[in-house]
Amino acid sequence: MSRPTPFLWRDRRVALAVAAVALAFLAGTFSFDAVPAALMEGMGASEFPRLVGFVILLLALVLALQPAPAEEEALPAINRCGWATFAACLAFLAVMALAGMLVAMFAFMVGVGWLWGERRPGVLLASAGGMVLCLWLLFVRVFGLTLPGGLLGDMLFN
Amino acid sequence: MEAFLSGMAVLADPFILGMTVAGTLLGVFVGALPGIGGSTTLALLLPLTIGINPIASLAFMGAVYCGANFGGSITAILVNSPGDPSASATALEGYKMAEKGEAGLALGMSAVASAIGGIFSVIVMIVAAPLLARAAYSFGPPEYFALALFGLSMCAAVGGDSPVKNLIAAAFGVALATVGIDLTTGVERFTFGLYDLTDGIGFVPVLIGLFALAEMFDQASRQHSLGKLLKLDSVRIPGMAEFRKCARSIVLGSGLGTFIGALPALGATTAALVSYNETRRWSKHKHEFGHGAIEGVAGPEAANNSAVGGAMVPTLALGIPGSSTTAIMLAALVVQGVRPGPHLFNEQPTLLYAVFASMLAANLIYLVLGLYSAKLFARISMVPPALLWPAVFVLSVIGAYGPNQSMGEVYLMLFFGVVGLLFRRHGFSPAPLVMGLVLGSLLEESLKQSLLIFQDGWVLGFLGRPIALLLIGVTLLGLGAPWVLRLVARLRGPAGRRVA
Structure with missing residues (x-):
């Protein structure tokens, strides 16, 4: 069964969910224990996860901007x-x-x-x-x- | 040559030959059980091999390793549940073939491609092990970072609805790889105070959840449409036409698998996924992919088995495991009092070549086993879903629980089962997530080390590393080319119409 594509079509809703998870992930990186500056050399524990979080956010944006299909197929219901x-x-x-x-x-x-x-x-x-x-x-x-x-x-x- | 011959001679010892045969059979059997792959089996067997002499012990473990790698493809093909992580790429096309009633053909091709790939890699190892080890040893952190990045960029074409979704899944895999204690700072990341997460997210529960459980949930929600049991007359060994069709993918898979397997930390799973992608890229029958392409079984199977031989090189020559399974092999060597490293080639060449000889024998044994028992394995498909899937669930539970005897892993498996179901419903492929999880720690560690090496001048630093630069260039080209081409086409479109 299909219907005209709404503004928030499925992939956009998926992109929103992905962005929400990425934001939660990014927020989580601020809860890591701090390492004393004297012991720090190079990248810390939080920089790489933050980089990954931003990449996921960027990809979510790209997904949201993908061209919409003319019609949206309904997902099969879980019986x-x-x-x-x-x-x-x-x-x-x-x-x-x-x-x-x-x-x-x-x-x-x-x-x-x-x-x-x-x-x-x-x-x-x-x-x-x-x-x-x-x-x-x-x-x-x-x-x-x-x-x-x-x-x-x-x-x-x- | 002398060392090789003396290595082969150990197979004349009935005890060692018996251990090799037993190891292969056990490997194929446990490899076929979902989640009970080579690594789990080897980990469980490790204490049992301590009392055996090093050559017999390593021959046994080498045979289990080879057998499990092949056995993993059986459940990947028959129930879409890779018994071993390296068979996850095989599941993509193999299961579709089984659904079309070609389970026996897929299994037969898997056996032949696996054996060719495995034997090829062992021969390459025997001839060129020191050279390959030296080449892999010359890779520094920048090259590893570029290689991991390249591997992840390959995910874009692995499967699912769109390249963007694949990259998102891969990025989530990398994110999951950051869970646990950061090795450089000792800081706990995303562990939520749970002890089970301090060592990171286990590979086995994620894989079982994403593949086996998600498949079970999916089957449950469309259970009414099941009931098409495989007929035995539809099972057949691949003929010359199929071999001709798959020759290119087997050669490609064997080469890629041996090379990728020889690179430390990149094992059979990466080799199989990359091979699947490259097989599809170079196939003359691209339209068959996603609907049960036999080339999609041959390529990854040749690759994941050739990676077994390749992965042994850094393990034995450098002491760097090529995969999780070889990490356990490494532990077994140390327990046996053998110190892996470059000196091993000079000091104990007989031991080294005995391992290669046992692996060569294991490949021949499972070729015979695979070809002559394809019908037997295919019968698993005939078990009614009402009996098969509950059995898969209990096997999955024990598979997730087994390695660490941890209930946390069982909960994780259930969680990833739900994630896998959501992935399927929304057009994401689970394979990129697995690849992200595999490559995530390598990506992070090599990036950190590269930045330390280059200090503030990391751009110039990468520019001074030709291999890393080449790999990054290929990655950017692979990711950017479709966008650039689309943009060019869009810009040319109106102009073209005006000219017309």
Whole structure:
């Protein structure tokens, strides 16, 4: 779907967002700790980031001044499944904090698999279980990684 | 020659040959897992190799390095999630090919181009390692600054909607590279008091987020349109026609990769991105790029694997890592009691050439593996998205968490997943951001050092460095030419019409 291009067409809005981030970045450079003048030689810690910030601002200006298209295509909407998947990623972090990484991985694989349309419980459970088992064998048993155990893990094993 | 022959002879030792084969297989396997690239694997394996003799240990690690570089292209092609950073350029065209049902063809071309590039670079190393090392050693900070600037200017043509957006993404990458403790002053920059950020933003979470997670979010929001599974009869090994079509890009990629890889700090990722750009520039089929061009797979794959051989030169000859993976190799050498540097070529040539021999063998092993298991790898595409993408997510989480065992890296990965999705929706390519992040610290450090060298007369200073001047000139020409040409065309336009 397309519509006549408004003054603040998409790339201009993007340029504004880029400029805002660049300004925040530049502002951040003023919060760096000062280095005593006697110890300073050459460029300090803030000059290069400031230079980069100004380059981004300049590029944002160039983007804003690009010729506008005759019509603006509407961005495809993020559907319910997209939002739900994102929410599942956040829920993964919560489950991980509570029950540990392996449990969170299993729950995520079952939950998101169902969300994406897999309705066979056996397939979901087997794939999630198999995957988690492989990861545990490879990373915990072979590579010796310590995965977060969550509050539950801490209570059970510590 | 004597050293080379004695180096090759170590492969006759069954233990060392076995370690090389095992290293290659392990490298391809872990390289195929998103985010678990060569650097992560080598870092995890480092403590395990301490007890092994130096030659076997280095042969094993060299083979893992080569195998992982090839393995990274498997997931780049099949799920748009580069297992290794160096495969990010391969994902640009390889994934499009997989979407068109040409996953097997892309994988086959990737195996052949990777092997040609890898073998080419190892041969070049064997013949010309001391010379290349000396050439790279003669580069000073001004040359590195100019080279990094040139590399970033190349981003303009990497992908996405417009060159300006690419340059913005690259500049953001450079901005991200400034996060962490400034090495010259010790000042913390943009760390917000978080310990995880003091060493800077990790490369792995950014890459996994931008590529794997953003792809998952994107797939989720258009999930209804999925379900086209790859048919096995569509998988085929590249034929002569494809090889002829890609010959130029493979030669170009191998040359560029070896050269860029040999330059300290510029590794396989830069080589692949530059090669992708140059392949597109010189291609007779430019219109295919962005829609699954096989040349766009061959060029970067030849480049990133030839960069592996090249990157070993500054690592071994100068003690300067050519990439994050070779930095771990460097650590492995030191742990083994081997002091890398120019003296290594004179004092322990057998060890040096044994590493090259193992890398040569690894390239041959994964060529066979890649060609004969392309169908097997392509089957990954047949896994239903409902099972594949949740699995990619959990692999990504463990990939981001693994290297530093830090939850901060997992949060960063999620953040960059959202950034990657926004990038896609608004026509930005993630590759320039990655390149900016890779080159950012080099750009800053070399600029600071150059200004110290030149004191107040930096303009005259750069004018006195012909290589730096040439690179800056090429950069300005590359960036300015399209604008100047457009301006000239606009000025000529009305006059032309008046004449008519």
